[in-house]
Amino acid sequence: MDTKGKIQVSAKDVNVFYGDKQALQNITLDVKSNKVTSFIGPSGCGKTTFLKCINRMNDLIDICRVEGNILVAGQDIYDKSVDMVALRAHVGMVFQKPNPFPKSIFENVAYGMKIHNMTSSKSELADRVEDSLRRAALWDEVKDRLDQPGTGLSGGQQQRLCIARTIAVQPKVILMDEPASALDPIATAKIEELIHELKQNFTIIIVTHSMQQAARVSQQTAFFHLGNLVEFGKTTDIFTNPQDERTQNYITGRIG
Amino acid sequence: MTNSFTDITPSLRRRHARETRFKWMGKIAIIIAVSFLLVMVGSIAWLGSGALKQTRVQLNVHLDAAQIDAAAVADANYGKLIKTALLDRFPEVTKRRDKKSLYGLVSYDAAYALHDRVVAEPGLIGQDLRMWFVASDDLDMLIKGNLETTGDENRRRFSDKQLGWINSLKEEGAIKSVFNVAFFTTGDSREPELAGVLGAFVGTAFTLLVCFCLSFPIGIMAAIYLEEFAKKNRWNDLIEVNINNLAAVPSIVFGLLGLAVFLNVFGLPRSSPLVGGMVLALMTLPTIIIAARAALRAVPPSIREAALGIGATQIQTVFHHVAPLALPGMLTGAIVGMARALGETAPLLMIGMVAFIVDIPGSVVQPATALPVQIFLWADSPERAFLEKTSAAIIVLIVFLILMNLVAILLRNKYSQRF
Ligand SMILES: Nc1ncnc2c1ncn2[C@@H]1O[C@H](COP(=O)(O)OP(=O)(O)O)[C@@H](O)[C@H]1O
Ligand SMILES: [Mg+2]
Numbered sequence: 001m002d003t004k005g006k007i008q009v010s011a012k013d014v015n016v017f018y019g020d021k022q023a024l025q026n027i028t029l030d031v032k033s034n035k036v037t038s039f040i041g042p043s044g045c046g047k048t049t050f051l052k053c054i055n056r057m058n059d060l061i062d063i064c065r066v067e068g069n070i071l072v073a074g075q076d077i078y079d080k081s082v083d084m085v086a087l088r089a090h091v092g093m094v095f096q097k098p099n100p101f102p103k104s105i106f107e108n109v110a111y112g113m114k115i116h117n118m119t120s121s122k123s124e125l126a127d128r129v130e131d132s133l134r135r136a137a138l139w140d141e142v143k144d145r146l147d148q149p150g151t152g153l154s155g156g157q158q159q160r161l162c163i164a165r166t167i168a169v170q171p172k173v174i175l176m177d178e179p180a181s182a183l184d185p186i187a188t189a190k191i192e193e194l195i196h197e198l199k200q201n202f203t204i205i206i207v208t209h210s211m212q213q214a215a216r217v218s219q220q221t222a223f224f225h226l227g228n229l230v231e232f233g234k235t236t237d238i239f240t241n242p243q244d245e246r247t248q249n250y251i252t253g254r255i256g
Numbered sequence: 257m258t259n260s261f262t263d264i265t266p267s268l269r270r271r272h273a274r275e276t277r278f279k280w281m282g283k284i285a286i287i288i289a290v291s292f293l294l295v296m297v298g299s300i301a302w303l304g305s306g307a308l309k310q311t312r313v314q315l316n317v318h319l320d321a322a323q324i325d326a327a328a329v330a331d332a333n334y335g336k337l338i339k340t341a342l343l344d345r346f347p348e349v350t351k352r353r354d355k356k357s358l359y360g361l362v363s364y365d366a367a368y369a370l371h372d373r374v375v376a377e378p379g380l381i382g383q384d385l386r387m388w389f390v391a392s393d394d395l396d397m398l399i400k401g402n403l404e405t406t407g408d409e410n411r412r413r414f415s416d417k418q419l420g421w422i423n424s425l426k427e428e429g430a431i432k433s434v435f436n437v438a439f440f441t442t443g444d445s446r447e448p449e450l451a452g453v454l455g456a457f458v459g460t461a462f463t464l465l466v467c468f469c470l471s472f473p474i475g476i477m478a479a480i481y482l483e484e485f486a487k488k489n490r491w492n493d494l495i496e497v498n499i500n501n502l503a504a505v506p507s508i509v510f511g512l513l514g515l516a517v518f519l520n521v522f523g524l525p526r527s528s529p530l531v532g533g534m535v536l537a538l539m540t541l542p543t544i545i546i547a548a549r550a551a552l553r554a555v556p557p558s559i560r561e562a563a564l565g566i567g568a569t570q571i572q573t574v575f576h577h578v579a580p581l582a583l584p585g586m587l588t589g590a591i592v593g594m595a596r597a598l599g600e601t602a603p604l605l606m607i608g609m610v611a612f613i614v615d616i617p618g619s620v621v622q623p624a625t626a627l628p629v630q631i632f633l634w635a636d637s638p639e640r641a642f643l644e645k646t647s648a649a650i651i652v653l654i655v656f657l658i659l660m661n662l663v664a665i666l667l668r669n670k671y672s673q674r675f
Contacts, residue, residue, distance in 0.1 A: 057561065062488055089567035099558035101577060111576070112566040162562070169566050 007071075008033040008173055008203040009054055014068035016049050016058070023049045027068070027229045029222055033172075036195060036204045038214035038235070041224035042250065047207040048096075050224070051175050054205070055091040056084055073172060089116055092171035096178040098158035100150035100165070105142050108150040108161055109133060112169035128168060136164035137194050156187025163194065167202070174198065176206040180213065192217050211251055215239050223247045297654070304647030310436035310449065311391040311399045313362050313425060317341040317370060321382040329378050335367040338389070346421055357418055361425075363390040363449050388432070393448040393641035395422065399431065402640060439648065443614045444630065448641030451634070453649050455616045459529055459609070459624030460598065460656065466533020466620055467540060467597050472590050474537075475544030476579075479586070482545070483552040484574050503542035510539045511606025519607060527608040527623040535603045540593035547589020551582035584672040591664040598657055601628040627653040 009031035016024040024046045031037045039047040049058070056077060058064045070077050077087055089112075100108050109129045112118075119125040129146075133139040138160040142153070150161050159179055166174055176195075180188040195204060195217045208214050214221050215235060222232040223246075231238060231247045242248045317337055324332040342358050343349060349358050366389035373387065374380055394413050397403050404412050405419060414422070425431050443455030486492045514535035518524045524531050555578045563573040579586075604610065610629050617624035625633070627649060634646040 055565065057565065060560070060564070085567045085569055087567075088565060093561075093565040095558065095561060095565070097558060099556075099562040101559065101562060102581065111563075112568075115566075115568050115572055115576075165562075165566060 006033045007031070008073060009205070010069075010071040011050075011053075012069045012071075014050070014053060014066065014070060016046070016053060016067070017065045018061070019063040023227055024053075025227045029229060029232050031173075031203060031205060032220065033203050034199055034201070035220055036199050036206060036218040037220040037222065038218035039205065039207045039222050039224060040209070040211060040214050040250070041230075043209065045224040046227045047224050048177050051093075051177055051205065051207055054173070054175055055088050055093055057093065059084065089169050090171055091173040091175060092166035092169065094159070094162050094166055094174065094176040094179050097182055098155055098162050100153070100158050100161050102149060102151050104147045105133075105150045105153070105161060106146040109164050109168050112165060116169055118169065132164040132168040133161075135167055135197070136160045137190060137197075138164055154187070156183045156190060159183060159187070159191060160194065163191075163198075167198065171202065173203045173205065176204065178207050178209060181209065188213070211239070223250060225250070300647045300650050300654075302647075303644055304649075304651045306400050306402070306644040307439055307648030308436050309400065309433045310438065311396040312388040312432050312434055313391045313395070314386060314388050314430040314432075315341045315345065315362070315366075317385045317387060318344070319374060319381050319383055319385055324374065324381050326378065326381060329375050329381070330371065332371075332374070334370045334374070335364075338362060338366045338370060345425075349421075354417065357415075358421065360392055361395050361418075361421070363392050363447060365390050365447070365450050388434075390438075390449055391431070393639060395431075396449050397641055398422065399433065400644075439645075443616050444612060444625070444633070445614060446612075448637070448639045448645060451642070451645055453627070453630065453645075453652050455613060456625050456627045456630035456649065457652060457656070458616050459532075459613075460626040460628075460653075462529035462617060462620045462624060463532040463536060463604075463609075463626055464594060464598060464660070466530055467536040468590070468594060470534060470537035471540040471544055471593065475541050475590070475593075476548050476586055478541075479545045479548030479552060480574055480579060483549045484578065485570065499542050499545055503546060505539075506602075507539050507600050508602040508606065510535050511603030513538065514603060514607045525621045525623070527611050527613070527625075528621045529609075529617060529624050529626075530620040531607045532604050532609050532624075532626065533620065535607060536597040536600060539600065539603065540590075540597050543593035543596065544586070544589050547592065548582065548586040551585025551589065552578060554585060555581045580671070584668045587664055587668045587671070591661055594660060594664075595657055598653070598660065599628055601626075601632055604629050605632075627656065 007030045011030075012028050014024060014027040015022065027050060039050065041047055049064075052058045053066055053070055054072065054077075058066060066078060072087070072091060075082065101111065103111070106126075106129055109132050110125055113125060113128055119128055130139060130143075133142065138157060141157060142148075142161075150158065153161060159182075163174075163179070180191045183191065192213065195206065198204060206214075206217065218235045220233070221235040221238040223230045223238060223242075223244075225246050231242060231244045238247065239251060242251060315338065318341065319337065320340075323337060339355075339359055342361070343355065346358060349355055369389060370385075370387065373385070391399070394403070398405070398414060403414065405414070409415050422431070438450065439452045441454055442450065442452030445451040482492065482496070514531055518531045518534055519526055524534075559577050559581065560573055563577045564570075568576065604626055608623075609625050610633065611623060611625065612633070613623050613625050615622070631646055631649045631653065634642045634649060
């Protein structure tokens with residue numbers, strides 16, 4: 001339903017607590033469809049925490065409590081009627097450390113489609129696996145060893161496998177938590193290239209601690225500091241003309 | 257050392273010495289442990305090896321047609337035929353007491369063996385039959401060299417006169433040792449030379465089968481629920497504490513519980529592997545639950561995140577990804593629990609699996625005994641010949657344990673090969 005330029009994710013006054021400790025304060029921001037939005041900020045400022053609010057991965061943490069509203073495609077995701085499984089099929093996630101299943105490469109990509117009954121035949125499943133691997137720019141490297149364990153790939157390949165696994169279930173939004181932080185520069189470049197490709201079809205939110213990366217891949221940037229959203233806007237504006245002193249200090253390397 | 261790193265050399269030497277010392281202590285500990293094990297297993301094997309041999313005596317039985325009614329072959333007095341055969345062999349024996357001790361050379365099983373043979377081949381009636389019979393336990397012990405043959409005659413099992421008979425039998429080649437097949441194919445008996453371990457073996461197999469079928473699925477399910485689904489609240493803390501306590505409860509208490517609940521309230525069959533297995537399952541459950549929870553906890557959270565992150569339900573996450581990875585650990589826990597159950601005697605005594613049972617149990621509801629209980633019973637018997645049976649039964653128990661663990665290890669390797 002959503003078209004380019006529409007709001008895909010919208011947060012209003014989001015507060016997150018770990019037990020008594022508040023990790024995020026009054027976060028309000030809108031993420032547009034088919035754009036790459038990056039979250040930057042020093043370690044421990046709450047980027048991951050906010051990202052995990054968007055697909056409710058925070059629910060796994062017993063002590064974590066979320067207040068405020070987050071809408072995805074117009075739907076309040078913390079509403080009681082929302083099924084977490086449906087939400088996570090709509091909002092995929094790629095984690096900081098590549099975490100392929102200890103199963104074959106094929107099975108890694110096919111798993112999501114299998115559990116969601118997305119294909120009607122084996123050949124269709126195989127086609128979709130190939131398609132996902134191609135879109136993750138991994139097909140050529142693994143097409144001869146689809147039955148080999150996904151855990152046997154290199155770090156960068158594993159991360160692209162995880163991206164293939166995520167896009168296979170056709171989410172609208174992909175959350176990426178420092179997807180390249182464990183990778184070498186060449187693998188990182190591949191992932192960044194991939195993000196460029198993927199934004200045609202997906203809304204991407206990427207957490208990164210590398211400002212260069214944020215500048216290279218994203219159109220929108222949000223700067224977090226100590227649990228606050230300090231500044232949010234066009235990436236070019238944030239990097240060339242930051243409004244807030246903290247942003248300025250961070251991008252010039254004085255904090256973080 | 258003369259190189260550029262010399263400034264830490266003194267302390268380095270001390271550190272290396274400590275390492276060497278530790279390695280040696282470790283080696284000594286292992287040597288001590290292994291030698292204990294060798295002494296134990298070796299002595300049992302030494303004692304038990306005798307039970308693998310059985311002494312046989314050959315007699316020439318005249319199947320007197322006057323003694324065996326051709327119309328009722330099965331009803332003839334075969335014991336008398338055996339006695340006659342012995343008296344024919346030693347015509348010099350006339351005194352009542354001597355006759356009695358002469359008869360005592362062969363097992364009372366001889367009459368049954370002869371009966372079976374003649375019933376199977378009635379054509380033998382009227383002929384002379386040379387046949388090997390099982391020797392009595394005393395003769396068996398003598399042949400195996402376990403009895404005194406010198407010294408005060410009154411304190412020996414065999415007098416010089418009896419030894420003379422036995423020697424004469426030996427000289428004509430009428431005494432031999434054969435592999436004791438019966439030990440592995442028959443149930444218990446009051447006569448040591450006839451007692452076998454199969455009844456207890458089958459009883460143990462049935463009991464452990466029941467135990468495994470109950471405790472493994474229940475234990476795994478409980479562990480998965482507690483670890484993956486249950487909310488961390490006070491009730492679950494209480495349950496956790498109780499499970500840990502249950503693991504430490506003496507096994508005889510579970511036996512009493514089985515007696516009170518399974519036998520007296522539910523009226524399940526006494527002495528049956530069903531009840532034995534249920535009691536042992538109660539005992540094994542906490543062990544399996546604790547081990548399975550540890551195995552589940554050891555699965556990296558990133559696997560759970562990966563599955564949940566693409567929209568797997570909690571159940572799918574657990575059963576497709578977490579449980580398969582935890583399975584080897586769960587099986588290890590089950591092995592430990594089952595091994596403990598295998599050697600358990602006390603709770604089985606409580607529910608009556610200590611009875612003297614000759615028949616091999618055919619199902620889990622028939623009366624049975626178990627290997628450890630059989631060992632206990634034989635060890636308690638006064639006959640000298642039960643000593644080697646006891647050791648042999650221990651060997652069977654150990655072999656059973658090794659086989660069980662082998663199966664578990666094979667299973668574990670099979671399932672952990674999913675990369
Ligand atoms: N599971 C957790 N339990 C308690 N506190 C947490 C947990 N995860 C994160 N936090 C706290 O929340 C804050 C934000 O963490 P995080 O979102 O991981 O930061 P970032 O990803 O920006 O480095 C940190 O102060 C961290 O200590
Ligand atoms: Mg983080």
